[in-house]
Amino acid sequence: MPKVWIEKLLDEPELYLLRIDDDQVKYFEATWDIPEGITYNAYLMKSDNVVVLFDAWKKDYADKFLEALSSIVDPKDITHIIVHHTEPDHSGALPKVLEANGYKAKIIGTAFAKRLLESLHGIKENVRAVKDGEELKIGNRTLKFIALPWLHWPDTMITYLVEDKIIFSCDAWGGYSIPERVDDSDEGVVERYLPHVTKYIVTVIGHYRKYLLENAEKIKNLGIVDDVKMILPGHGLIWHKNPQKILQHYANVGLGASKKGKILVIYDSMYGFVERSVEIAVDELKKLGFEPVVYRFTDKEALAVSDILGDVPDSEALIIGASTYEANVHPRIRHTLYELLDKANYEKPVLVLGTFGWAGVAGREIEALLKKSKFDHVGTIEVKGRTTDEDEAKIREEVRELAKRLGR
Numbered sequence: 001m002p003k004v005w006i007e008k009l010l011d012e013p014e015l016y017l018l019r020i021d022d023d024q025v026k027y028f029e030a031t032w033d034i035p036e037g038i039t040y041n042a043y044l045m046k047s048d049n050v051v052v053l054f055d056a057w058k059k060d061y062a063d064k065f066l067e068a069l070s071s072i073v074d075p076k077d078i079t080h081i082i083v084h085h086t087e088p089d090h091s092g093a094l095p096k097v098l099e100a101n102g103y104k105a106k107i108i109g110t111a112f113a114k115r116l117l118e119s120l121h122g123i124k125e126n127v128r129a130v131k132d133g134e135e136l137k138i139g140n141r142t143l144k145f146i147a148l149p150w151l152h153w154p155d156t157m158i159t160y161l162v163e164d165k166i167i168f169s170c171d172a173w174g175g176y177s178i179p180e181r182v183d184d185s186d187e188g189v190v191e192r193y194l195p196h197v198t199k200y201i202v203t204v205i206g207h208y209r210k211y212l213l214e215n216a217e218k219i220k221n222l223g224i225v226d227d228v229k230m231i232l233p234g235h236g237l238i239w240h241k242n243p244q245k246i247l248q249h250y251a252n253v254g255l256g257a258s259k260k261g262k263i264l265v266i267y268d269s270m271y272g273f274v275e276r277s278v279e280i281a282v283d284e285l286k287k288l289g290f291e292p293v294v295y296r297f298t299d300k301e302a303l304a305v306s307d308i309l310g311d312v313p314d315s316e317a318l319i320i321g322a323s324t325y326e327a328n329v330h331p332r333i334r335h336t337l338y339e340l341l342d343k344a345n346y347e348k349p350v351l352v353l354g355t356f357g358w359a360g361v362a363g364r365e366i367e368a369l370l371k372k373s374k375f376d377h378v379g380t381i382e383v384k385g386r387t388t389d390e391d392e393a394k395i396r397e398e399v400r401e402l403a404k405r406l407g408r
């Protein structure tokens with residue numbers, strides 16, 4: 001049952017978090033496995049005769065959202081609604097809010113958001129498009145709107161509350177899962193949360209990694225992050241104690257900063273042939289002092305691609321094992337590779353281990369795909385049927401070559 005949190009964050013301006021823990025969603029955007037769930041965070045600010053709502057929840061929870069809002073304010077009194085991003089997990093409840101509001105509130109978003117509000121929800125009255133960097137005095141506060149295009153839609157912006165040094169960031173600096181706290185005050189909660197942030201960044205924003213890096217630079221140059229007091233995202237934890245931590249984490253994931261020794265190993269094996277090659281590679285990795293993290297697709301196990309993607313950014317290198325299946329790469333690895341190259345395309349070394357029965361395709365095909373990507377293809381070893389002593393020697397040699405690329 002989704003839990004609702006209504007938390008007062010500040011007295012002046014009077015600022016509230018409205019969070020719902022979506023433990024019903026299983027596949028975010030109908031594709032990413034998130035058994036850990038997700039939260040939708042909206043914020044409400046009351047100050048000097050204005051009531052400003054920042055984003056909302058998804059449509060499924062529109063009634064609950066109105067109920068939560070109404071416990072703080074009469075929806076008719078909302079004077080402004082800031083729409084940072086129109087993806088329906090944040091905007092789905094807006095039509096009901098507007099109905100309860102009597103359509104009085106001024107709606108503020110980018111020009112792109114204005115177009116999307118109309119096409120997605122039929123909202124077209126009272127919508128004001130703001131320009132990148134524009135400042136608006138609302139009550140006794142200055143709201144500065146900063147466009148962050150393609151992070152991860154073209155409509156995206158954040159709001160900087162100038163006097164209070166607070167950033168309302170919607171998807172930026174958010175993450176999956178349902179943290180047991182609302183903010184970053186507990187180190188243990190933060191440490192458990194951060195891997196879900198990595199998975200969120202890669203699956204949701206990874207395709208636009210270039211813009212993630214560009215926008216991080218843009219925000220830095222605006223000088224608003226050095227002394228930011230609070231970051232209030234649309235998903236996950238609020239950053240109050242240490243906002244720099246989430247900024248740094250996003251930067252690390254954007255750059256693919258790796259954890260020394262971590263090698264990601266992904267493979268399929270229908271009857272254990274690829275598995276034998278992978279076991280040899282893993283053994284050699286361990287001898288060299290590496291810590292392999294292994295994901296396998298077998299007749300007993302199929303792990304989520306979204307989890308695999310979340311393990312790419314901080315890996316030093318990858319090993320991909322695949323069997324040939326109907327003159328192609330095994331379907332599970334084919335799908336994983338498609339997402340990997342699209343969402344987690346990093347400049348990291350990759351070793352390929354293929355096996356086949358009569359005419360090998362998997363290794364060759366993966367190699368060709370890697371050569372078109374940012375990954376650094378180290379080598380391919382194709383094994384026909386069972387792995388011979390000669391194959392084993394080659395695999396060990398290529399793993400040592402991979403280690404050399406990593407400076408070991």
Ligand SMILES: Cc1cc2nc3c(=O)[nH]c(=O)nc-3n(C[C@H](O)[C@H](O)[C@H](O)COP(=O)(O)O)c2cc1C
Pocket residue numbers: 268269270271272273274275323324325326327328355356357358359360361384385
């Ligand atoms: C359904 C199926 C389709 C296959 N298609 C091919 C193929 O097109 N070309 C080939 O050389 N081997 C093919 N093979 C053989 C496997 O690639 C080979 O036995 C491989 O070593 C299997 O490794 P694994 O048991 O680790 O998955 C196929 C095997 C199966 C079960």
